[in-house]
Amino acid sequence: MTVRIRWQEPLCTALLATTMLGTCQVAAAEQPVIGSDGYVHVSPNGTVLGTDPYYPKDGNGGYDVSDYAIALDYAPRSTILQGKATITATATQELSRFNLDLRGLTVRSVTVDGVGATFRRVGEHELEITPAKPLAKDARFAVVVGYDGRPEPIGTARGRTGWLAVPGDSAVATGQPHSAMTWFPVNGTEADKATLRVAVTVLNEFSVVGNGKQISDVAAGAGRHTVTWAEENALAPNTAMVGIGRWKIDKISLPGGGTAINAYHPCATGNREIGGRLPEVLEFLTGKLGDYPQSAAGGLFLDRDLGYVHGAQTRPVFGRSATVADLVYGTAYQWWGAGVTGKMWKDALLPEAFARYAVWLWDEARNGTDLDRRYREQVAQAGNGRFWAPKLVDPGKGAEFAPTAKAVLMVHALRRLVGDDQFFQIMSGFPSINPQGNQNWHDFELYASAVTQRDLTEFDHAWLEGTARPSDEHLYPGSLNPKP
Incomplete structure (x- = not known):
């Protein structure tokens, strides 16, 4: 029996080299822990504020994402989506397990730094990942998730958000909140912004628009091509978008140089007059708000009513009843919304x-x-x-x-x-x-x-x-x- 004196209890000395020293060392060592299944907010002074009170399972703890690279293969007629997401992140703690947010879809494989990881689905949208070995604090790592299926939108008080598809026609990922998790695995909190690169392979008759700038359009076999868009400014998940369709594309010269890209559904080309006023709107808003904060400008005009404008970063999404007021709002959102x-x-x-x-x-x-x-x-x-x-x-x-x-x-x-x-x-x-x-x-x-x-x-x-x-x-x- 070991007799302990109160003032001696915190001590771990060389005199306790047999059993007590080992026990104390294990207790003192920082052990890998499980990342939370909701993003935990912390104030600048270190006070823990907890998870989002409205959506406590949105986002995850234990890591910080710096970049998403999403490769999609989409079949418009069957509406089947095949995806491969590469998420580059840094561990903010010793990490034995962590989560991503992905709603629906079937996960086929997960690797962490090239090594197979075990995974399981939990709740409405948790993808729980256990790497082969724990991740050290401050370690930079890459997660690759292979998945497929028919993405489904989410019903919200504002209407449906996420992946909206019409068989044989367009597919658009748009809306807020929660839309990103319907089409790629994500740390679904606005507090973890990251750059985004999306490559979509589709039939040649379809074109693709996304956040940021188009950086390539290459052949991908008989009758298919791969279009890649990249946004160099870190974005919040709710401002991510992608549009696959038979878009009519307009390139518009902007004041002071540069080009904006507007895309229109064939049944929404009547909105070209509105979209064409973007240079005027940008000139007005820069006079009020200062230099335009984003890497690109433009919009996507749909043939359906959304009920609101989705202020997606660099490329707001408008419904068929779009007005000039909507254009002003969607553009101003690039400062107030996508920016801050x-x-x-x-x-x-x-x-x-x-x-x-x-x-x-x-x-x-x-x-x-x-x-x-x-x-x-x-x-x-x-x-x-x-x-x-x-x-x-x-x-x-x-x-x-x-x-x-x-x-x-x-x-x-x-x-x-x-x-x-x-x-x-x-x-x-x-x-x-x-x-x-x-x-x-x-x-x-x-x-x-x-x-x-x-x-x-x-x-x-x-x-x-x-x-x-x-x-x-x-x-x-x-x-x-x-x-x-």
């Missing part, structure tokens, strides 16, 4: 509100719209009821975008409170100091207060956390005040 992105899904309204407000700025400049009048009319229509109930900082699972109208009103109220000079410094500055980064409402509040040198606490609380109509002091600041 929320940290969790409860932060989705932060970039959304400012991207939507860009449409108000367009209407003000191009259409002579009286924005104060529009604001007052919308406030009057909202009344005192449910319109004001959702918190902008935390609207609720499945309602990430529901209070968008309230959020846009907040942006205009902020503009009138601080004045145009400081407002546009905020609107252009916040994305520019967070290029391809992730920020939340608290980060924005601190930045806005720093720029304006004002205590905005009461305004922020009334608008961002309030569940009732703000008091007149915060509802009608500056020129919004209806009283003479």
Whole structure:
């Protein structure tokens, strides 16, 4: 029997060389652990914030992805997709097992650094991978996943997201949230941005568009070709897209040089007039938001209604009822949304509100719209009821975008409170100091207060956390005040 004295318990000395030393060494050594099956957010000061409260299984822990290289072979008539995904990542801890997010589809093989790994499917979208030997902390590694099947979209409050296919016609991966996991294995959190390269092999009669720039189009056997697109700026999974179809492609010269690429479904070529206004829209937005932050520009115009514009990085996706306002929003999203992105899904309204407000700025400049009048009319229509109930900082699972109208009103109220000079410094500055980064409402509040040198606490609380109509002091600041 070993007698322990309390003050001696932490000690592990050479005198305990037989049994006690070995036990103490094993306990002290850092052991490989299992990566969490949800992305764990940590504040800059090291405080553990936990997983996304809306979608706690989205994303994964234990590693950081730097690049996705996706090779797809698609059969439009059968809608069968064959895929090979190479994910390059760095372990952020000693790692004995880790997960990727992949919904549906059949996984045929997994290797880690070229060595076969065991794997299994768990829950709705977890691909659990155990490498042949544990990964050391800070080790760079490559995971290769072979898979196939018929991808299926996901039903959300906004409509279907993910892989949308019509047999014999187009297949488009689009929408948010969750869309990426329907067509490739991914660390499905907005907080882990990575570069993306997608190569699609398909019949010659079909063309392909994706994020970034097309870097090759080569023959792939009788009647087939492989088209590769690459995005050099790290992107959030919800801004990934790919489109396979008989697209009509337009190349448009941009102000100051460069070319934008718009693609149209044959039944959506009537939207060419809208897409053709992209140079005008870009010139306007760079005047308000600063230099365009992405590597490419353009859009994909579909023959179906999406219910909203998907602000995919470099190539927003528009439904058949697209308008110029949609084009302005989708382009502004390249700064606010694809550029600076929320940290969790409860932060989705932060970039959304400012991207939507860009449409108000367009209407003000191009259409002579009286924005104060529009604001007052919308406030009057909202009344005192449910319109004001959702918190902008935390609207609720499945309602990430529901209070968008309230959020846009907040942006205009902020503009009138601080004045145009400081407002546009905020609107252009916040994305520019967070290029391809992730920020939340608290980060924005601190930045806005720093720029304006004002205590905005009461305004922020009334608008961002309030569940009732703000008091007149915060509802009608500056020129919004209806009283003479």
